[in-house]
Amino acid sequence: MLQTYEANEWDNHFPDSTQKQAISALEEGQILYFPQLDFSLLAEEQQFLSPDYVDTKAKHVSYLSNHGKLWGVRHLTDQQHIQLQSMLERFARSSYRLIQNMLTPYTAHLIMGRTSFRPVEVAHRKTSYRKDDTRLHVDAFPSAPNQGMRILRVFSNINPHGKDRIWRIGESFEKVAEQFIPKINAPKLGTRALLRFLRITKSYRTLYDHYMLRMHHAMKADNRYQQQASQREVRFPSGSTWVVQTDHVSHASMQGQYALEQTFYLPVKAMFREELAPLSVLERMLQMKLS
Numbered sequence: 001m002l003q004t005y006e007a008n009e010w011d012n013h014f015p016d017s018t019q020k021q022a023i024s025a026l027e028e029g030q031i032l033y034f035p036q037l038d039f040s041l042l043a044e045e046q047q048f049l050s051p052d053y054v055d056t057k058a059k060h061v062s063y064l065s066n067h068g069k070l071w072g073v074r075h076l077t078d079q080q081h082i083q084l085q086s087m088l089e090r091f092a093r094s095s096y097r098l099i100q101n102m103l104t105p106y107t108a109h110l111i112m113g114r115t116s117f118r119p120v121e122v123a124h125r126k127t128s129y130r131k132d133d134t135r136l137h138v139d140a141f142p143s144a145p146n147q148g149m150r151i152l153r154v155f156s157n158i159n160p161h162g163k164d165r166i167w168r169i170g171e172s173f174e175k176v177a178e179q180f181i182p183k184i185n186a187p188k189l190g191t192r193a194l195l196r197f198l199r200i201t202k203s204y205r206t207l208y209d210h211y212m213l214r215m216h217h218a219m220k221a222d223n224r225y226q227q228q229a230s231q232r233e234v235r236f237p238s239g240s241t242w243v244v245q246t247d248h249v250s251h252a253s254m255q256g257q258y259a260l261e262q263t264f265y266l267p268v269k270a271m272f273r274e275e276l277a278p279l280s281v282l283e284r285m286l287q288m289k290l291s
């Protein structure tokens, strides 16, 4: 479930053999775990270790490196806005370097997604079931269809009080899909075009996105499944970093405060074993093209 690496620098170079092994592990649904890879904050960034700067309507602070845009914030002076933005930019760049060093063959295909800062205690967050990440799920974003691309994420626990971030990891993607996909109806005619026309979705919601989103909702809605599905608790200590493809790995975030996260998108064609992609698994199961 976890593949552990002793690296303690974001620029650490990994030999080819380690990289190959890491890519295989990742594509098979394992988590690359770096217990000593700490993201340290600068002195002036320590002030942001408080939930006060997150807009109450948002789950966390978000940042788009390519656009230099920070949102989901409140109570910031202009100077603090710049400081917080530069903290997220530094994390975005560090994460990119880690992927570049560890998963070099992916780099040419990698698309930079959102960076987030998560200073709110996970266990206390009140949300609707669909937004409730304390329930086992695979990631699928309602307004940002990824059209089959892989979701590759880097998380760092930066808790200053030594508190773990606690996840549950569920069963394999195939097992999840076998249980939920047969119960999901095909989309209604015209709905996906309308969502795009109204700009509710940022790009066209493909059949793949439809099934992934419905599966995400169905998993979270099923209380019995949440309790009875085979699962394991995993603790990520403060000062550790992990890399995971969250569209493939069933996960739930149970406890923890103060994390940084970087999302990347990766086209399926960049994978060593394309047949392991959720897109390929669902296409085999439904016996049709989904992209």
Ligand SMILES: O=C(O)CCC(=O)C(=O)O
Pocket: 118, 133, 139, 165, 246, 251, 252, 253, 259
């Ligand atoms: O914040 C976390 O620990 C992960 C939450 C989660 O499931 C997600 O962001 O997809």
Ligand SMILES: [Fe+2]
Pocket: 133, 137, 138, 139, 246, 251
């Ligand atoms: Fe998630």
